[in-house]
Amino acid sequence: MLSKSDNDLLTETGPATPGGRMMRAYWQPVALVGELLSDVPLAVRVLSEDLVLFRDAAGAPHLIGRYCPHRLVDLSYGRVEGGGLRCIYHGWLLSGDGRCLEQPGERGHAGFKDRIRHPAYPCFEAAGLIFAYLGEGPPPRRPQFEFFDPRHAAGVWAGKLYHECNWLQGHEGNVDPQHLSFLHRFMSAAAALDPGGNALVVDDVAPDIEPEETRYGMRIRTVRTLTGGGRYVRVTNHVMPNCGSFGGVPMFDPAAGPPPHENSGYQLHWHVPIDDNSHWKYTVLFNRERALDKRFITDKLFGEQKTFYSRRTRANHHLQDREEMRRQSFAGVGRNFFDHDKLVTEVQGAGAIIDRSQEHLGTTDRPLMLMRRLLLQAVRDVAEGRDPQFVERDGAPDALAEMRVEVTVEPPPARAPELTPAQ
Numbered sequence: 339m340l341s342k343s344d345n346d347l348l349t350e351t352g353p354a355t356p357g358g359r360m361m362r363a364y365w366q367p368v369a370l371v372g373e374l375l376s377d378v379p380l381a382v383r384v385l386s387e388d389l390v391l392f393r394d395a396a397g398a399p400h401l402i403g404r405y406c407p408h409r410l411v412d413l414s415y416g417r418v419e420g421g422g423l424r425c426i427y428h429g430w431l432l433s434g435d436g437r438c439l440e441q442p443g444e445r446g447h448a449g450f451k452d453r454i455r456h457p458a459y460p461c462f463e464a465a466g467l468i469f470a471y472l473g474e475g476p477p478p479r480r481p482q483f484e485f486f487d488p489r490h491a492a493g494v495w496a497g498k499l500y501h502e503c504n505w506l507q508g509h510e511g512n513v514d515p516q517h518l519s520f521l522h523r524f525m526s527a528a529a530a531l532d533p534g535g536n537a538l539v540v541d542d543v544a545p546d547i548e549p550e551e552t553r554y555g556m557r558i559r560t561v562r563t564l565t566g567g568g569r570y571v572r573v574t575n576h577v578m579p580n581c582g583s584f585g586g587v588p589m590f591d592p593a594a595g596p597p598p599h600e601n602s603g604y605q606l607h608w609h610v611p612i613d614d615n616s617h618w619k620y621t622v623l624f625n626r627e628r629a630l631d632k633r634f635i636t637d638k639l640f641g642e643q644k645t646f647y648s649r650r651t652r653a654n655h656h657l658q659d660r661e662e663m664r665r666q667s668f669a670g671v672g673r674n675f676f677d678h679d680k681l682v683t684e685v686q687g688a689g690a691i692i693d694r695s696q697e698h699l700g701t702t703d704r705p706l707m708l709m710r711r712l713l714l715q716a717v718r719d720v721a722e723g724r725d726p727q728f729v730e731r732d733g734a735p736d737a738l739a740e741m742r743v744e745v746t747v748e749p750p751p752a753r754a755p756e757l758t759p760a761q
């Protein structure tokens with residue numbers, strides 16, 4: 339459980355809130371690269387701030403306040419031109435760094451345009467995502483994820499899915515390995531997307547779960563003991579403050595040959611607040627050995643709704659199907675794990691934010707408890723003027739070099755030869 343005040347610290351991320359200042363200390367994904375065309379601005383809401391993305395003449399992304407500093411017209415209706423974004427009402431031109439470059443209708447106001455300072459945040463693109471830094475002071479070093487290397491571009495897929503709940507409950511699912519044995523369970527091998535994987539998590543529903551603090555956040559080692567004595571070991575991670583990484587072979591068209599081996603890549607889920615009641619789950623699938631069939635993956639994950647918004651919502655009871663629950667899936671909402679996770683995180687408690695003072699946490703929740711401690715410490719660090727965990731500056735060693743994502747099935751130990759009794 340968490341006290342009401344600590345719960346507020348972690349779930350409220352608007353400007354000037356302690357939790358919001360902590361989240362702003364890190365680079366955050368704010369859009370998919372494919373959403374931002376060269377000449378069409380894109381409205382985005384991040385951490386309760388209304389912003390607009392656009393590309394300059396060189397194609398570089400910029401993120402500025404959404405409402406024009408003159409009389410607050412929505413700049414997502416603006417024109418991308420002159421290296422900036424021009425408001426369609428009176429033609430003011432805003433640059434990507436928040437300066438007003440032109441006020442074509444103004445005469446005789448020397449220095450007026452130079453006094454305009456519009457909100458503007460630095461951005462970069464990597465792995466199909468646009469990242470921005472909404473914090474104070476100079477941005478930290480960009481995170482050094484292996485898949486940011488452009489040489490891996492063919493092996494990286496990025497997408498996002500809207501969640502109608504606070505970011506923290508979405509992310510808490512990333513540090514909860516036990517739920518794989520229930521929420522994502524299929525009722526038979528024939529019903530499972532991955533019959534082998536389903537059998538492994540169903541075989542031992544009470545795994546040993548060991549969280550361990552790292553410089554980037556937390557490593558979780560989950561060990562299931564299999565019937566017959568083998569072990570199923572998963573190493574997953576919480577990456578500060580709102581990202582999880584774990585194994586799982588990205589979807590491959592079976593017609594295209596055998597899938598790549600289990601540890602040739604991994605996936606990440608970033609839970610980025612839109613505001614306190616909703617968030618985007620940005621997902622990266624990465625394989626370092628093979629090009630991904632991106633169209634196939636998009637179709638498998640989002641083919642049903644063809645948008646970033648699932649048709650399954652609280653309003654329609656997530657289209658849960660009782661007949662399917664009897665025969666096919668434990669949760670009754672299809673075979674897409676994204677839909678399973680979205681369902682449970684959106685229906686924790688009556689509103690969009692869980693009252694964590696009402697929880698009864700068990701031993702399987704130890705990673706969750708550690709993660710909350712790390713996040714609360716990060717909130718305190720930022721409030722007291724220190725860089726929080728995994729905010730790295732130039733020259734510091736790369737904490738992500740320690741991150742391991744692994745899935746291993748260990749065979750039963752060989753039986754010791756029987757000893758001959760001493761004569």
Ligand code: FES
Pocket residue numbers: 406407408409410411425426427428429430
């Ligand atoms: S409101 Fe934008 S230029 Fe006037």
Ligand SMILES: [Fe+2]
Pocket residue numbers: 511517521522675679
């Ligand atoms: Fe899940």
